[in-house]
Amino acid sequence: MIQAILVFNNHGKPRLVRFYQRFPEEIQQQIVRETFHLVLKRDDNICNFLEGGSLIGGSDYKLIYRHYATLYFVFCVDSSESELGILDLIQVFVETLDKCFENVCELDLIFHMDKCNCWVIDEASRRKKREAQRHQQVHYILQEVVMGGMVLETNMNEIVAQIEAQNRLEKSEGGLSAAPARAVSAVKNINLPEIPRNINIGDLNIKVPNLSQFV
Amino acid sequence: MVVPSLKLQDLIEEIRGARTQAQEREVIQKECAHIRASFRDGDPMLRHRQLTKLFYVHMLGYPAHFGQMECLKLIASSRFTDKRVGYLGAMLLLDERHEAHLLITNSIKNDLSQGIQPVQGLALCTLSTMGSAEMCRDLATEVEKLLLQPSPYVRKKAILTAVHMIRKVPELSNVFLPPCAKLLHERHHGKAVGLPILCFSSVDKRIENWMGTPAYRRRVAHTHRHTRSRLSCPWPPPFTSPTLTPGILLGTITLITELCERSPEALRHFRKVVPQLAQILRTLVTTGCSTEHSISGVSDPFLQVQILRLLRILGRNHEESSETMNDLLAQVATNTDTSRNAGNAVLFETVLTIMDIRSAAGLRVLAVNILGRFLHNSDRNIRYVALTSLLRLVQSDHSAVQRHRPTVVECLQETDASLSRRALELSLALVNGSNVRAMMQELQAFLESCPPDLRADCASGILLAAERFAPTKRWHIDTILHVLTTAGTHVRDDAVANLTQLIGGAQELHAYSVRRLYNALAEDISQQPLVQVAAWCIGEYGDLLLEGNFEEIEPLQVDEEEVLALLEKVLQSHMSLPATRGYALTALMKLSTRLRGDNNPIHQVVSMGLSFLPHPAVAHCHCHLHTTLAQPHPPGGVHLRELLGHGAAAAGCGV
Numbered sequence: 001m002i003q004a005i006l007v008f009n010n011h012g013k014p015r016l017v018r019f020y021q022r023f024p025e026e027i028q029q030q031i032v033r034e035t036f037h038l039v040l041k042r043d044d045n046i047c048n049f050l051e052g053g054s055l056i057g058g059s060d061y062k063l064i065y066r067h068y069a070t071l072y073f074v075f076c077v078d079s080s081e082s083e084l085g086i087l088d089l090i091q092v093f094v095e096t097l098d099k100c101f102e103n104v105c106e107l108d109l110i111f112h113m114d115k116c117n118c119w120v121i122d123e124a125s126r127r128k129k130r131e132a133q134r135h136q137q138v139h140y141i142l143q144e145v146v147m148g149g150m151v152l153e154t155n156m157n158e159i160v161a162q163i164e165a166q167n168r169l170e171k172s173e174g175g176l177s178a179a180p181a182r183a184v185s186a187v188k189n190i191n192l193p194e195i196p197r198n199i200n201i202g203d204l205n206i207k208v209p210n211l212s213q214f215v
Numbered sequence: 216m217v218v219p220s221l222k223l224q225d226l227i228e229e230i231r232g233a234r235t236q237a238q239e240r241e242v243i244q245k246e247c248a249h250i251r252a253s254f255r256d257g258d259p260m261l262r263h264r265q266l267t268k269l270f271y272v273h274m275l276g277y278p279a280h281f282g283q284m285e286c287l288k289l290i291a292s293s294r295f296t297d298k299r300v301g302y303l304g305a306m307l308l309l310d311e312r313h314e315a316h317l318l319i320t321n322s323i324k325n326d327l328s329q330g331i332q333p334v335q336g337l338a339l340c341t342l343s344t345m346g347s348a349e350m351c352r353d354l355a356t357e358v359e360k361l362l363l364q365p366s367p368y369v370r371k372k373a374i375l376t377a378v379h380m381i382r383k384v385p386e387l388s389n390v391f392l393p394p395c396a397k398l399l400h401e402r403h404h405g406k407a408v409g410l411p412i413l414c415f416s417s418v419d420k421r422i423e424n425w426m427g428t429p430a431y432r433r434r435v436a437h438t439h440r441h442t443r444s445r446l447s448c449p450w451p452p453p454f455t456s457p458t459l460t461p462g463i464l465l466g467t468i469t470l471i472t473e474l475c476e477r478s479p480e481a482l483r484h485f486r487k488v489v490p491q492l493a494q495i496l497r498t499l500v501t502t503g504c505s506t507e508h509s510i511s512g513v514s515d516p517f518l519q520v521q522i523l524r525l526l527r528i529l530g531r532n533h534e535e536s537s538e539t540m541n542d543l544l545a546q547v548a549t550n551t552d553t554s555r556n557a558g559n560a561v562l563f564e565t566v567l568t569i570m571d572i573r574s575a576a577g578l579r580v581l582a583v584n585i586l587g588r589f590l591h592n593s594d595r596n597i598r599y600v601a602l603t604s605l606l607r608l609v610q611s612d613h614s615a616v617q618r619h620r621p622t623v624v625e626c627l628q629e630t631d632a633s634l635s636r637r638a639l640e641l642s643l644a645l646v647n648g649s650n651v652r653a654m655m656q657e658l659q660a661f662l663e664s665c666p667p668d669l670r671a672d673c674a675s676g677i678l679l680a681a682e683r684f685a686p687t688k689r690w691h692i693d694t695i696l697h698v699l700t701t702a703g704t705h706v707r708d709d710a711v712a713n714l715t716q717l718i719g720g721a722q723e724l725h726a727y728s729v730r731r732l733y734n735a736l737a738e739d740i741s742q743q744p745l746v747q748v749a750a751w752c753i754g755e756y757g758d759l760l761l762e763g764n765f766e767e768i769e770p771l772q773v774d775e776e777e778v779l780a781l782l783e784k785v786l787q788s789h790m791s792l793p794a795t796r797g798y799a800l801t802a803l804m805k806l807s808t809r810l811r812g813d814n815n816p817i818h819q820v821v822s823m824g825l826s827f828l829p830h831p832a833v834a835h836c837h838c839h840l841h842t843t844l845a846q847p848h849p850p851g852g853v854h855l856r857e858l859l860g861h862g863a864a865a866a867g868c869g870v
């Protein structure tokens with residue numbers, strides 16, 4: 001069983017913290033700090049396995065980690081998991097993140113989430129908006145790989161397809177605020193033909209405005 | 216003026232801009248106040264955004280419990296956007312200890328039975344992460360229903376949720392065993408139905424293997440006689456049934472493993488499917504098609520590893536099942552490509568399975584040899600796993616592992632702390648009566664140069680092994696002495712008592728011991744356990760020391776002044792602990808009764824030494840002295856008693 005998955009940067013700042021075993025909050029933070037210190041001491045050319053720290057469970061647990069440029073991905077597992085298998089699993093997770101975002105290391109730069117409400121979306125905000133979704137996205141992606149501390153799915157395409165479907169669903173719910181700028185401004189600038197003031201109901205001759213733009 | 220609430224990206228920028236912890240705390244506290252306010256009277260449509268900010272600060276370690284109720288509201292909302300964030304919040308912020316956690320049970324129930332697939336997925340994910348025992352009991356039927364419904368996505372999640380539920384509430388095994396059996400049967404059946412049928416006369420040898428036993432093939436052929444057609448392409452991928460994906464299979468195997476580990480009936484039941492499992496594994500190993508689940512050319516290594524684990528459980532202590540697996544395991548062990556990590560993962564599991572079931576002897580030898588080969592692998596991870604695996608086997612297959620002892624000992628020299636720790640554990644486990652001298656040499660050499668965090672384990676390991684396997688008492692004493700000199704500060708507290716007892720019991724070695732200890736003490740008075748034992752020994756056998764008759768060591772004249780000077784040095788040294796000083800004083804007092812010469816020098820040293828001691832130590836010395844002096848003693852003894860009185864008074868305590 002996987003007890004916890006931690007991602008932090010070279011300075012020990014957490015970027016993703018997910019526990020599959022219940023720990024009180026203070027202990028969770030202590031575990032993150034302790035794990036970081038243990039992992040930081042390791043050179044890059046030694047093995048990827050560390051006996052776990054004292055907090056997270058004693059002799060049956062070990063830390064399996066991989067270091068990618070600015071980020072450490074650490075899985076804390078018990079003896080029922082295959083050590084080499086977990087190394088591959090970390091790779092699957094990272095490659096999936098890579099597929100969903102431009103560059104995994106950029107995750108370290110900005111973890112943002114924002115459904116931008118502004119009417120005018122320029123290039124900078126568009127970039128910010130993309131980056132804005134990352135923090136949550138990493139959680140959602142992880143949920144498709146590991147669930148309840150067990151391996152759920154290892155096929156990258158499958159995982160990415162699911163995430164994209166869910167994101168589309170979210171977008172479609174967003175209403176007007178999620179519409180692209182052009183559509184919005186088109187609506188704002190619409191030139192409705194004049195509606196006649198006097199509607200002669202008697203002969204049911206009602207002039208209806210031309211709504212072809214909306215079709 | 217109210218500062219407007221920040222967007223998450225701006226909040227993060229501000230947090231990153233904070234130069235001190237206090238600044239960061241300030242920013243976050245301000246924002247949390249906004250978040251709280253917005254929970255109270257803000258726009259419900261934007262609630263999920265406030266919560267995502269809260270997740271971020273929670274990750275950094277700040278309190279976020281006030282978001283718990285908001286999570287519940289979001290989960291109950293009808294929008295997917297809200298549910299997504301709400302369920303994530305439940306997983307991050309809620310757990311069994313919070314009473315609020317039960318409140319989401321109803322929402323989960325509704326979502327499981329009526330939600331669209333992504334929503335069902337979210338609910339299952341949450342349940343499998345933080346579902347408490349009560350929640351699991353309440354929702355077991357809902358999850359059971361989802362196990363056999365058409366959507367593969369929901370099914371694979373439901374299966375893993377079932378595993379979690381069984382862990383929380385073992386009685387639920389009864390609920391999940393029937394659908395589980397059905398799943399595997401369906402998979403088997405699905406293969407028969409979903410595949411194009413081959414013309415058997417022209418079938419490829421590998422396809423033949425894959426299609427299972429001749430009896431099975433006949434059955435399939437009989438069922439689909441009228442739909443036979445010749446295939447022009449290589450065989451189809453193994454899982455063409457629309458309902459059964461590799462994801463589901465992985466989950467199913469995990470569930471079966473959990474069931475078998477918990478209930479003997481499940482174990483008996485699933486032993487019957489060993490042939491099917493073997494079939495699936497064989498397919499994976501022999502297929503040359505790159506499936507979507509392959510990693511580095513190995514087809515779905517995660518599934519292979521999981522199946523091997525299950526086979527291990529099924530074959531353990533069961534001759535019949537083990538026999539069925541022998542060929543397959545041999546095939547996997549020889550056919551797996553070991554150039555990449557994925558293949559090695561599979562190979563290791565195979566080895567462990569071979570060793571754990573009642574496998575053929577030849578197969579066991581093959582397995583241990585594979586491990587031995589891995590010890591020489593250039594990849595450190597492989598060496599680590601090899602050492603770990605050998606450690607697991609050392610109890611059950613001691614002689615097989617012994618064959619690799621030289622390599623294991625070499626691994627002690629690893630610079631990598633994880634590896635050398637493993638090598639140390641394994642080396643200690645490999646010590647036995649016949650190799651103890653050689654192994655101790657290696658281990659003691661290791662002790663001298665090993666990293667500090669391993670020293671204590673190494674020292675106590677050596678002492679334990681010495682106790683169990685010492686060929687002679689003298690060797691034993693030498694070994695302990697060496698450990699005390701090299702790593703005295705890392706030995707356990709009882710080491711001193713053990714050594715004094717050992718020496719005391721070996722009369723023929725008294726002279727030898729006291730001489731060696733005297734020499735050791737003369738060189739170094741910093742290692743406290745050593746000093747204590749040496750002082751004790753000198754006190755007990757000082758007369759033998761001064762006699763100077765040694766059989767095997769070069770004779771050396773040691774006279775009283777030298778001994779006294781040494782003990783005085785110990786008393787005066789700032790490195791000596793009070794207990795050590797106590798030992799030294801006691802030794803001096805004993806010497807005064809045993810030595811023939813003038814006792815005045817001893818008295819002076821004793822009085823000097825007493826002034827060093829805190830009260831409890833003095834009292835202890837006093838007690839001890841009284842016991843010593845109770846025996847018949849030469850005239851010097853009376854003076855000592857007076858002296859002790861003076862010394863105690865000088866130390867400021869009543870005696």
